[in-house]
Amino acid sequence: MAELTVPVQRDIKEERRRAARAFRDERTRAGTFVVRLMSSPGAGKTTLLQKTAQVLTERFRVGILVGDVETERDAQRLAPYAPSLQITTGGACHLELPLVQRALPQLSETAFDFLFIEDVGNLICPASHDLGEHLRVILLSTTEGDDKPGKYPKAFRTSQVVVLSKSDLLPYVPFSLERAEADARLVQPELQFFVVSALGGDGIGDWCEFLIRRRDELLAIDASQSSCP
Numbered sequence: 001m002a003e004l005t006v007p008v009q010r011d012i013k014e015e016r017r018r019a020a021r022a023f024r025d026e027r028t029r030a031g032t033f034v035v036r037l038m039s040s041p042g043a044g045k046t047t048l049l050q051k052t053a054q055v056l057t058e059r060f061r062v063g064i065l066v067g068d069v070e071t072e073r074d075a076q077r078l079a080p081y082a083p084s085l086q087i088t089t090g091g092a093c094h095l096e097l098p099l100v101q102r103a104l105p106q107l108s109e110t111a112f113d114f115l116f117i118e119d120v121g122n123l124i125c126p127a128s129h130d131l132g133e134h135l136r137v138i139l140l141s142t143t144e145g146d147d148k149p150g151k152y153p154k155a156f157r158t159s160q161v162v163v164l165s166k167s168d169l170l171p172y173v174p175f176s177l178e179r180a181e182a183d184a185r186l187v188q189p190e191l192q193f194f195v196v197s198a199l200g201g202d203g204i205g206d207w208c209e210f211l212i213r214r215r216d217e218l219l220a221i222d223a224s225q226s227s228c229p
């Protein structure tokens with residue numbers, strides 16, 4: 001079969017990177033810290049967001065966008081805690097920035113201090129897409145095995161934080177926090193780790209304080225840059 005080369009003459013990846021940077025900068029100027037959660041299905045993203053929203057909404061405005069292939073179930077679970085909107089991808093295994101941009105104005109308000117984005121449960125595809133988040137967090141639950149960072153390196157390499165979730169199950173499963181951490185650090189030495197049980201509440205306080213600190217740091221940097229002549 002004859003091959004036909006079509007010159008596109010557009011760097012689509014660079015266009016996407018630029019759009020993500022612009023989205024991130026807009027949110028920074030609005031004072032919104034965007035935190036994205038990725039993990040394999042069922043690692044505990046929605047449960048962690050329920051607990052996180054419960055704590056943060058005492059002092060902050062929180063919004064949540066949640067991606068799934070089908071159903072509104074996660075948004076329904078999150079709605080009692082914070083304005084939440086489901087993005088159903090209809091088969092796609094990850095979210096993309098245009099979906100986020102379309103969904104955001106449909107949340108009850110957009111002036112949030114924290115915007116959380118839960119991506120579709122998948123350790124592979126989401127890692128290749130920048131949704132304009134300030135902080136990319138990957139959850140690894142104790143039931144998945146401590147060997148996963150090396151097997152799914154891109155998700156760990158492109159994240160800044162690992163939440164080792166379901167710590168309450170540690171007595172019952174062969175999972176070593178040390179091994180998981182060491183394996184992840186081989187992929188990305190700068191990763192920060194939190195050990196959390198969203199069901200039991202252990203580690204939730206440290207996790208929320210960390211998020212507040214990171215938002216404060218972001219806003220302080222933005223303020224100092226805005227005041228530069």
Ligand SMILES: Nc1nc2c(ncn2[C@@H]2O[C@H](COP(=O)(O)OP(=O)(O)OP(=O)(O)O)[C@@H](O)[C@H]2O)c(=O)[nH]1
Pocket residue numbers: 039040041042043044045046047048074120121122165166167168169196197198199200
């Ligand atoms: N023991 C224990 N179970 C948990 C914990 N966090 C979540 N779970 C359970 O794990 C299951 C999956 O939790 P979800 O929060 O729905 O996980 P998810 O990552 O949002 O799942 P998807 O959106 O389908 O990818 C549920 O049955 C939760 O109750 C935890 O800290 N400890």
Ligand SMILES: [Mg+2]
Pocket residue numbers: 045046047074118
């Ligand atoms: Mg979920």
